[in-house]
Amino acid sequence: KQEVTQIPAALSVPEGENLVLNCSFTDSAIYNLQWFRQDPGKGLTSLLLIQSSQREQTSGRLNASLDKSSGRSTLYIAASQPGDSATYLCAVNDDTSSSASKIIFGSGTRLSIRP
Amino acid sequence: NAGVTQTPKFQVLKTGQSMTLQCAQDMNHNSMYWYRQDPGMGLRLIYYSASEGTTDKGEVPNGYNVSRLNKREFSLRLESAAPSQTSVYFCASSEVLGQQETQYFGPGTRLLVL
Numbered sequence: 494k495q496e497v498t499q500i501p502a503a504l505s506v507p508e509g510e511n512l513v514l515n516c517s518f519t520d521s522a523i524y525n526l527q528w529f530r531q532d533p534g535k536g537l538t539s540l541l542l543i544q545s546s547q548r549e550q551t552s553g554r555l556n557a558s559l560d561k562s563s564g565r566s567t568l569y570i571a572a573s574q575p576g577d578s579a580t581y582l583c584a585v586n587d588d589t590s591s592s593a594s595k596i597i598f599g600s601g602t603r604l605s606i607r608p
Numbered sequence: 609n610a611g612v613t614q615t616p617k618f619q620v621l622k623t624g625q626s627m628t629l630q631c632a633q634d635m636n637h638n639s640m641y642w643y644r645q646d647p648g649m650g651l652r653l654i655y656y657s658a659s660e661g662t663t664d665k666g667e668v669p670n671g672y673n674v675s676r677l678n679k680r681e682f683s684l685r686l687e688s689a690a691p692s693q694t695s696v697y698f699c700a701s702s703e704v705l706g707q708q709e710t711q712y713f714g715p716g717t718r719l720l721v722l
Contacts (some may be wrong), residue, residue, distance in 0.1 A: 536713030600652030
């Protein structure tokens, strides 16, 4: 059974620093991997989606990488800002289907950017 | 567009009481989902509906029922609430563009069962 792990559970860094969030998954046979952002009291918003055939995706100050063989993904945030404070969740979609019903979520990393 | 809306935002129930969580989307999406989120855990799928008139169990369906009333609405019912069902419940809908299925989430319903 696929398991998605995110360590650490919480991270606090000063504003302006570059940082990396980590995600690992146990079964490398995935269809795609997504990174989501969740603000307190809100739902999830998709940030980046990497297909299994891709190595990375970029959006603005965010860069997500995928290493299927090692079962790892990282989310790199450049020049962090207080507005980046949120919980970031990693989610993988199993190889059997592209359906969102097959998505397995990690428990998230709660990121706090100190002004 | 309001996106995905959920009601109520908060609810306190006593053990054994029943309630229905409402979800609606105005994006004309075929697929809709109900998740629960517990502290220290990722979202877990309760039920989903791939299209109007169909529903399927997810990872944790026990204690819940769903109803896809029409294309817009997907409700989640707790017939006899238990403290273990204390959680934050999220509804989502999705669209498929090419090979990608993108989900849109509602703001969540916080449920406390005493």
